[in-house]
Amino acid sequence: MFDKTKHYEYIMDICVTTLHDVDCDFVGFAFQNQIGPDIKWHVVAGNQNEKYKHITLRYGKGIAGRVISTGSPMTIEDFPHDILGKALEYPIMLAEKLIYAYAVPIHFNGVPKGVFLIGQRVRKGLSEAEKKVVLKQARSIEDTLSV
Amino acid sequence: MKRLPEKKEISNYIIQSSEDEIKRIALELHEGVGQTLYSVFTGIQLLEANMTDHESKRHVHEMNEILEKTIQEIRFLSVELHPPxxxxxxxxxxxxxxxxxxxxxxxxxxxxxxxxxxxxxxxxxxxxxxxxxxxxxxxxxxxxxxxxxxxxxxxxxxxxxxxxxxxxxxxxxxxxxxxxxxxxxxxxxxxxxxxxxxxxxxxxxxxxxxxxxxx
Missing domain, CATH: 3.30.565.10 (Histidine kinase-like ATPase, C-terminal domain)
Structure with a gap:
């Protein structure tokens, strides 16, 4: 499980590195709290405000909630166009004014418990190579959490 | 000759009908589906407590966590639709x-x-x-x-x-x-x-x- 005292710095390093290595404006890591079912944004880089601190992810809703409930990566190409449901179901996209996002699940003991999200405020998209970098970083986070 | 309803009356009727339907669905989610799922949740908790096999216990625990999140989401949905x-x-x-x-x-x-x-x-x-x-x-x-x-x-x-x-x-x-x-x-x-x-x-x-x- 995510333990702030043990994992925060390492995951923040990953977020900052990703922000530099991948053409993006925002990187966030959300994970289930140690107690209870709530999922929160615990580590972010490139944020424009502090709203993420108060957001509790809705299971199955928005990009992060859907990635956790399905256990599969998800891309939003041109928010708020061509999305499943309403724009209001995508709080992190609204809070950080993201147009493009790519999110992958973070597994713990084989179960999706969190999400690693990369966002752009100007839509450029991610190349396949950049998506591989994101997946690699997500695996590093999983490895850290399992120790 | 019978008076035709005014535009305002028709709008009122349409909004009222849709509000009644929203309220019915919200109530059904909160009191019906939500309560039933909660009964299943507590039942599974009881089963989990009595399980001895570690792997099965972990599996059941994961299932129950998903159920807990689903119950929570149903409550949220009900509040958004029509707070009880x-x-x-x-x-x-x-x-x-x-x-x-x-x-x-x-x-x-x-x-x-x-x-x-x-x-x-x-x-x-x-x-x-x-x-x-x-x-x-x-x-x-x-x-x-x-x-x-x-x-x-x-x-x-x-x-x-x-x-x-x-x-x-x-x-x-x-x-x-x-x-x-x-x-x-x-x-x-x-x-x-x-x-x-x-x-x-x-x-x-x-x-x-x-x-x-x-x-």
């Missing part, structure tokens, strides 16, 4: 219940203040005021780029006034007057005999004032 407190306890408790969910969903801090004692309102009026506040808060989450909102509910002898102030980027009210998000707030207030005044200053924020005469 709106019919039983009144406008302010319903507004507060929705605001708590709104804060946790969008990370926007909302302060609700009441001046005076809540007066009994017809359910239709309570629902309309709630919907307009919901629409305003939705617009704020989408466009205002703010982290702070204030809602003041002022109960006077003959009127109730609700003032919603965000401290966001503001917008040109005249240019956006016909946008559905704003038009629907004016229209809903008009249907119950009230009004909606929107003022906004670029860079400073927007104020939405709802006034409703008490019958």
């Amino acid at each position: 407190t709106l019919s039983s306890l009144g406008l302010l408790p319903a507004l507060k219940s929705y605001v708590n969910l709104y804060k946790a969903t969008y990370g926007i801090l909302v302060e609700v203040e009441q001046v005076g004692q809540e007066k009994p309102l017809p359910e239709r009026h309570r629902i309309m005021l709630f919907r307009v506040c919901q629409e305003a808060l939705g617009n704020i989450a989408k466009y205002a780029d703010t982290h702070q909102v204030e809602i003041k509910v002022n109960w006077e002898k003959d009127t109730v006034a609700i003032v919603i102030t965000d401290y966001g980027i503001g917008f040109d009210v005249e240019l956006n007057r016909d946008k559905p998000g704003l038009a629907v707030m004016h229209e809903r207030m008009k249907l119950i005999g009230g009004n909606c005044v929107i003022t906004s200053t670029l860079g400073k924020g927007t104020t939405i004032q709802l006034n409703l005469p008490l019958q």
Whole structure:
């Protein structure tokens, strides 16, 4: 499980590195709290405000909630166009004014418990190579959490 | 010759029918599906406690966590559709219940203040005021780029006034007057005999004032 005292710095390093290595404006890591079912944004880089601190992810809703409930990566190409449901179901996209996002699940003991999200405020998209970098970083986070 | 219903009466009828249906679905989710799932949840908890095989126990625990999140989401959905407190306890408790969910969903801090004692309102009026506040808060989450909102509910002898102030980027009210998000707030207030005044200053924020005469 995510333990702030043990994992925060390492995951923040990953977020900052990703922000530099991948053409993006925002990187966030959300994970289930140690107690209870709530999922929160615990580590972010490139944020424009502090709203993420108060957001509790809705299971199955928005990009992060859907990635956790399905256990599969998800891309939003041109928010708020061509999305499943309403724009209001995508709080992190609204809070950080993201147009493009790519999110992958973070597994713990084989179960999706969190999400690693990369966002752009100007839509450029991610190349396949950049998506591989994101997946690699997500695996590093999983490895850290399992120790 | 029989009088044909006026446009306002038809609008009222359409809104009332859809509100009745929303309320029915919200109640069914909260009291029906939600309660049934909760019974299953406690049953599985009991099973888990009596299991000895570590792997199976872990598996059942994971399943129950998913169930817990689903129950929570059903409750949230029910509050968004029609807070159970709106019919039983009144406008302010319903507004507060929705605001708590709104804060946790969008990370926007909302302060609700009441001046005076809540007066009994017809359910239709309570629902309309709630919907307009919901629409305003939705617009704020989408466009205002703010982290702070204030809602003041002022109960006077003959009127109730609700003032919603965000401290966001503001917008040109005249240019956006016909946008559905704003038009629907004016229209809903008009249907119950009230009004909606929107003022906004670029860079400073927007104020939405709802006034409703008490019958």
